[in-house]
Amino acid sequence: MSLISFRITAAEIQADEHWVRNNYIKTEHSVPMRDSVCLHTIVYAPSDTLPHPILLTRCTYGSGPYGPDSYDPALWKLLKPFTSRRYIIVKQDLRGLRMSQGSFIHIRPAGQLCDTGTNELTDTYDTADWLLDNTNSNGCIGVSGNSYLGFTSLLAGMSCHPAIKAICPQAPIGDWFMGDDFHHNGAFMPSHAFSFMSRHGQPRHGLSPHAPVCPEYIDGNKDDFYNKHRTVSSLSGLLGDSISFWNEMTVHPDYDSFWYDRCPLHHIDTITSAVLLTGGWYDAEDLYGTLAAYDAITSRCPSTPCHLIMGPWGHGSWRRNFRGFGDITFGQYDTTACFRSLWVAFFEHYLRGINMPLPDGATCFSSGDNSWHTLPQWPPASTRPLVIFPGDGGKLSTMRPDNTPSFSTYLSDPSNPVPYTMDKGDYMTEDQRFASGRPDVLTFVSEPLDSAVTVAGTVIPEIWMSSTTDDADIVVKIIDVYPDDPQLGNLSGYCQLIRGDIMPAHYREGFDHRAPLVPGTATPVTVPMPDIFHTFMPGHRLMVQIQSSWFPLFRMSPQQCIDEYRCDETDLIPAYITIYHDSTRPSAITLPVISGRL
Numbered sequence: 001m002s003l004i005s006f007r008i009t010a011a012e013i014q015a016d017e018h019w020v021r022n023n024y025i026k027t028e029h030s031v032p033m034r035d036s037v038c039l040h041t042i043v044y045a046p047s048d049t050l051p052h053p054i055l056l057t058r059c060t061y062g063s064g065p066y067g068p069d070s071y072d073p074a075l076w077k078l079l080k081p082f083t084s085r086r087y088i089i090v091k092q093d094l095r096g097l098r099m100s101q102g103s104f105i106h107i108r109p110a111g112q113l114c115d116t117g118t119n120e121l122t123d124t125y126d127t128a129d130w131l132l133d134n135t136n137s138n139g140c141i142g143v144s145g146n147s148y149l150g151f152t153s154l155l156a157g158m159s160c161h162p163a164i165k166a167i168c169p170q171a172p173i174g175d176w177f178m179g180d181d182f183h184h185n186g187a188f189m190p191s192h193a194f195s196f197m198s199r200h201g202q203p204r205h206g207l208s209p210h211a212p213v214c215p216e217y218i219d220g221n222k223d224d225f226y227n228k229h230r231t232v233s234s235l236s237g238l239l240g241d242s243i244s245f246w247n248e249m250t251v252h253p254d255y256d257s258f259w260y261d262r263c264p265l266h267h268i269d270t271i272t273s274a275v276l277l278t279g280g281w282y283d284a285e286d287l288y289g290t291l292a293a294y295d296a297i298t299s300r301c302p303s304t305p306c307h308l309i310m311g312p313w314g315h316g317s318w319r320r321n322f323r324g325f326g327d328i329t330f331g332q333y334d335t336t337a338c339f340r341s342l343w344v345a346f347f348e349h350y351l352r353g354i355n356m357p358l359p360d361g362a363t364c365f366s367s368g369d370n371s372w373h374t375l376p377q378w379p380p381a382s383t384r385p386l387v388i389f390p391g392d393g394g395k396l397s398t399m400r401p402d403n404t405p406s407f408s409t410y411l412s413d414p415s416n417p418v419p420y421t422m423d424k425g426d427y428m429t430e431d432q433r434f435a436s437g438r439p440d441v442l443t444f445v446s447e448p449l450d451s452a453v454t455v456a457g458t459v460i461p462e463i464w465m466s467s468t469t470d471d472a473d474i475v476v477k478i479i480d481v482y483p484d485d486p487q488l489g490n491l492s493g494y495c496q497l498i499r500g501d502i503m504p505a506h507y508r509e510g511f512d513h514r515a516p517l518v519p520g521t522a523t524p525v526t527v528p529m530p531d532i533f534h535t536f537m538p539g540h541r542l543m544v545q546i547q548s549s550w551f552p553l554f555r556m557s558p559q560q561c562i563d564e565y566r567c568d569e570t571d572l573i574p575a576y577i578t579i580y581h582d583s584t585r586p587s588a589i590t591l592p593v594i595s596g597r598l
Contacts, residue, residue, distance in 0.1 A: 012084035020075045020083055023047055026068060029134070031092070033102075033126045035116040040099035040207075041127065042066075043135060044075060044089040051138040053351035054131055055082050056090045057145045058124065058152040060200070062098045063091035066209040078319055081344045087351075088135050094152065095123055099207050106201065106245040107176060109261035110155055120152060121159040128161040139163055140351040143273075144343075146170040146316045147286055150278075154264055154293060157273040166350035167271075168343060170278040171286040171315055172293055177259040178511070179288025184554070185528055186255065186511050187473060187502045188564065190226060191552040192285065194235050201243040223419075226552035230414070230572065232565045250565040255511035265296040274305040276346045278339060280313030281367060282325065282428040287530045294362075294378060305350075308362040308378055309342055310533065311335055312370075314426060325426040327490045331370030338363065338372060366454060367498075368480065368535035379457030379531060383592035386453075388542065390444035390581045390589075396544055397446060398598050406582035410440045410548075412472060412559065414572035417551035427553070432479050432495040435545060442579055445481060446542040446598055453542075453596030454535040459499060461527040463546060464585035467505070469575040470516035471561040475502045475550050476527045476589070479543035480536055495543060501529035502554050506561050516561035522578075522585050542598070544589060548577050 025047050030038035042063050046052055057063075065072060072091070075083050083089065095118070096104025108120050128141055141164045143156035150172030157167040176182040182193045194217075202212035217238055218225045229235050232250065239246055252258040260266055275297055279290030294308045311318055312330045318339040324330050342363065349356040362378035365371070391401055418441055421427040422434040435441045461476040477500035484493045506514040508525045517523055536542055549556055558567045559575040581587050 012081055015076055015080050015084035017071070017073070017076045021071060023086075024071070024075065024083065026071060028066070028068070031127055031130045033095070033118060033123055035118050037095060037102040037116070037118070038100070039092055039095060039102075039123065039127065041090060041092040041130075044071070044083075045135060046086040046088065048086070049136065050086070051136055052086050052088050053347070054088045054090055054135065054137050054141040055079070055347065056092070056127070056131070056141055056143045056156070057149055058092050058094055058120075058127075058143070058156065059145075060094055060097060060148045060152070062209070062211065063093045064098070064209055066099065081340065082347070085348070087347075088137055090131060092127060094120070097204070098211070099209060101207070107151065107173060107262045110158060110264045111267040112261060120155045124152075124156045124159040124164075125161045128159070128163050132163055138352070140165045142166045142168070142347045142351050144168040144170070144347075146319065148173060150286065150289070151264065157271040157275060158264065158268060160270065160272055162272075164273050166274040166276070166347055168276040168278060168346065169293060170318070171280070171283055172277075172289045173286055174265050174289025174292040175259070175263040177255055178263070179292065179530065181285045182249070184288075184501055185503045186507050187504050187557075188232060188555045189553060190232065190235060190555050191222070197243050197246050198239065201245050203242065203244070223552075230556055231568055232555055233568055236565070253563050253565050254513060265292055268296050268300050271297055271301045271304050274307075274346070274350045276307045276309065276342065278318060278343075279308075279310050280315065280317060281310060281365070281533060282313060282426065283315045284426075284428050285315045291378075291531055298377070307342070307346065307358060307360075308364070309339055310362065310378070311339060311365045312367050314428070325429045327494070328429045328496060330365070330367065335365065364533050366456070366533045366535050368537055369452065369454070379592060380594060383457050383594055386591045386593040386597065388446070388544070388589050388591065388598065390442070390544055390546070390579070390587050392581070394442075394444050395446075396444040396542055401582050401586050404582045404584055405580070407578050407580045408442050409576055409578045410442065411574060412440055412548035412577050413574045414549070414556045414559070416440075417549035417556050418475075418547045420550045420553035428497060430497055432477060432497050432543070432545060433493070435547070436495065440547060440549070442546040444544045444546075448483070448539050448541050449536055449596070449598065450538060451596050452535050452537050453598065454594040455591045456531075456533045456594050457592035458531050459529055459592070460590040461529070461588075462524055462590075463527060463587045464522050464524050464580035465505070466520055466522045466578045466580075467517055467559065467575045468519055469559045469573060470519055471504070471506050471557065472517070472559050472575055472577055473502050473504050473548050473554070473557045474525050474527055475500065475547045476529070477545040478532070478589070479545060480534065481541040481543045483539045498534050499529055499532045500550070501527055502550060503527040504557065514561055522580050536596075546579055548575070
């Protein structure tokens with residue numbers, strides 16, 4: 001396997017703040033869109049007279065610092081590889097934000113024009129036209145950004161402007177209902193959504209270089225706050241009518257046209273720009289969007305060059321030197337060097353025409369054995385299904401149960417939900433031993449592995465369950481159990497979370513409507529979850545945990561088939577949940593395996 005290694009040039013080494021200020025001229029502009037609304041746009045242009053490519057970022061959090069003498073430190077930090085190569089760096093406030101005119105709409109539908117006949121696609125297109133006319137460019141534009149700015153980068157490719165040759169959406173928002181920051185499989189995520197919307201959903205009052213001031217809703221301990229406001233309606237009461245998107249969202253509890261229209265992946269008909277999608281296997285915010293965008297582009301725009309890089313990273317941590325999470329490290333000091341090399345090579349190739357040997361398909365990091373792989377596609381075509389079954393006595397094996405009946409029951413009590421973290425750190429790799437001792441968490445463990453097992457792709461849990469009520473959530477966690485070995489130090493016996501996700505039982509037949517459970521009736525529920533690429537090493541064991549709450553990462557289900565945005569504390573009722581593991585109701589988890597066996 002060959003990975004790009006881009007040599008750091010002497011120019012890049014010397015491109016510090018002093019160099020940037022001496023070699024770049026900053027100008028600020030009000031760029032008119034087709035409806036005469038002007039968007040605030042900052043241009044950092046090399047002071048020479050040669051033509052250069054443009055690297056554009058369309059910003060939701062401000063394009064500043066503002067003012068002629070205030071230069072963005074990113075120019076000599078994050079963007080240093082591009083300033084040293086004399087790219088024209090452009091940042092723009094989105095319509096309705098900071099210093100741009102107009103009205104802002106969160107995740108504005110890509111397939112619809114607003115009343116003025118504009119959307120993010122038309123604004124990007126008009127901006128590209130203006131840049132070609134008003135900068136000394138070589139006629140080639142690249143667009144790059146992370147998270148919400150990854151969303152705007154994706155939309156830039158959908159604008160189909162002929163000068164936008166390449167886009168790099170990093171952790172782009174794909175679908176705020178199905179798998180990104182606000183919901184997973186329709187289950188609301190209060191700890192992120194409330195924090196985000198209370199800060200970034202506030203209305204502005206006129207043009208300002210500063211974000212609107214927001215109240216400090218969480219005063220003190222975060223756990224105490226969410227335990228006090230355990231329902232969505234309680235959080236809504238704090239916000240009042242001030243947050244328009246929050247209010248719209250709460251009248252669309254199911255996957256209807258409101259959510260469908262706001263998912264750009266449904267509107268990808270053609271992307272002519274080359275694409276470099278970037279994401280992290282441990283991204284707690286937009287892992288879904290990265291993988292779903294890659295799938296949508298490669299399946300619906302097969303002639304578009306589309307590269308994927310997935311590393312062992314959290315949200316955006318590929319942009320800085322990154323070694324790991326706490327005691328979990330990934331075998332080398334800087335796992336992000338691969339991204340930075342590919343990032344620069346990608347734009348050099350498509351914006352300058354430099355013949356760089358870009359890898360086809362996907363460049364992916366496998367955790368566990370800590371190795372990079374170049375693959376023709378993601379997920380790999382060479383996987384085979386390995387089915388593992390939870391069973392009696394907390395055992396996990398490849399043997400299909402032959403006993404009837406067999407089941408495990410626990411009380412899911414809204415007054416004492418299972419927490420999603422104990423150390424307030426990076427929960428996506430956190431030691432799950434804190435949950436194993438709880439009576440409302442079922443734990444199933446395999447025998448130690450004789451050989452390495454590499455899982456690459458989509459894990460599919462199908463859990464047979466019943467409830468004493470007409471609704472419940474099912475949470476499934478895939479865990480790597482390290483050996484009990486003092487030489488491993490803090491990792492001795494560590495139960496590393498590899499992937500976990502939630503599924504409200506009421507969406508088992510489709511996300512556009514709710515189907516109540518029949519109390520006491522065994523029902524299969526599939527739990528969709530994002531892909532993994534992980535090697536369970538010899539001597540390790542596989543663990544599966546099953547539970548019905550994960551609070552406050554996800555809202556506490558009322559365990560009744562009612563509107564969760566409108567329920568109050570009295571609607572949160574206990575339920576006895578039964579998980580079946582016998583021959584006629586075999587709960588099972590299907591793993592896509594490249595190599596190895598249990």
